[in-house]
Amino acid sequence: MEKKKVVIGMSGGVDSSVAASLLKEQGYDVIGVTMQIWQDEDNETKEEQGGCCGLSAVDDARRVAETLEIPYYVMNFKKEFKEKVMDYFVAEYQQGRTPNPCIACNRYVKWESLLKRSLDIGADYIATGHYARVVQLENGRYTLKKSATAAKDQTYALYNLTQYQLSHTIMPVGEYTKDQIREMAKEINLRVANKPDSQEICFIPDNDYAKFIEENTDTKIQKGNFVNTAGEVVGKHKGITHYTIGQRKGLNLSLGHPVFVVEIRPETNEVVIGTSNEVFSDKLYANQLNFMSIEDLEGDMKVTAKIRYSHQGADCIIRKVGEDKLECVFTEPQRAITPGQAVVFYDGEYVVGGGTII
Ligand SMILES: Nc1ncnc2c1ncn2[C@@H]1O[C@H](COP(=O)(O)OP(=O)(O)OP(=O)(O)O)[C@@H](O)[C@H]1O
Helix, strand or coil, X not given: CCCCEEEEECCCCHHHHHHHHHHHHCCCXXXXXXXXXXXXXXXXXXXXXXXXXXXXXHHHHHHHHHHHCCCEEEEECHHHHHHHHHHHHHHHHHCCCCCCHHHHHHHHHHHHHHHHHHHHCCCCEEECCCCEEEEECCCCCEEEEEXXXXXXXXXXXXXXXXXXXXXXXXCHHHHCCHHHHHHHHHHCCCHHHHCCCCCCCCCCCCCCHHHHHHHCCCCCXXXXXXXXXXXXXXXXXXXXXXXXXCCCCCCCCCCCCCCEEEEEECCCCEEEEECCHHHEEEEEEEEXXXXXXXXXXXXXXXXXXXXXXXXXXXXXXEEEEECCEEEEEEEEEEECCCCCCEEEEEECCEEEEEEEEC
């Protein structure tokens, strides 16, 4: 029988390198691909342009491919990444929301663009080093199951993959712990075995989001008022792009008690601050819905919801309140429900679906 062909996205890190090796062991015909996504053309030789797709990533990935004796290519996805990830990131902040660029990158760049190009060159699947497991349920639907190590689980950032995309996806490292993956990397003599995990947002290496936004927009970021929940002006803010819900640091307000951002109002350029109690809420609405384990939501459903990557999850009831809108009511109020972030629903270990908090 002819071997199934898999394109593995290689970022030069430990996880995707071991994923490539596991796929080879499992008998697939494996092709390594590194996507070039964000570095500036003029700066390609600069060391600090590393990221997950700079020169050192390509060098590392190429060496791993040589060690594993698999064909290796570098593909350019800068246009897709700029449009679907960087431009979206800037636009969302300007609208007073807090975006999640990794989720946009996963769906549109990794799964839409890379999957398409991979199928075009004759592949049957794409694979990544994400900590998650693709499973097909008894009802025939594909979904994601949390990774064996809860602490590394990345299903949150993958909730919006479609059924078609999931049916062409393999995530080989989801069954293992990070320690096991590092062990395997050593066994197969991968030089990248001790490489640290990648951090934060890849295209903003110094983590200064506001500076990045300012440099990537023609619209001038305007200073405005901090107001309290009673509507009184209590200070001046640096521009709404500097803030997110729940933020306490960097407000430069001394009101005699701790204050937090509770709302951002782009239409009036106001940042609303409140007490720690006012950052809590027991309800959210979401749109841009995508369901995995179920075809659609009918009636009420009891699930666990994660409202940000680092959230441990909370019990709630979800129900549709429009064609592309749902309401989620938590058993206990949750801190800092943030518009623009994803909310992902779980039934035990399995992803039910998710959406964008509005
Ligand atoms: N530039 C890229 N080119 C190809 N695939 C990529 C690229 N960046 C990320 N990926 C794929 O997405 C997966 C998850 O990426 P993420 O940034 O979350 O993890 P990572 O720490 O880079 O993982 P790794 O240890 O494999 O480097 C990677 O394991 C890899 O398969």
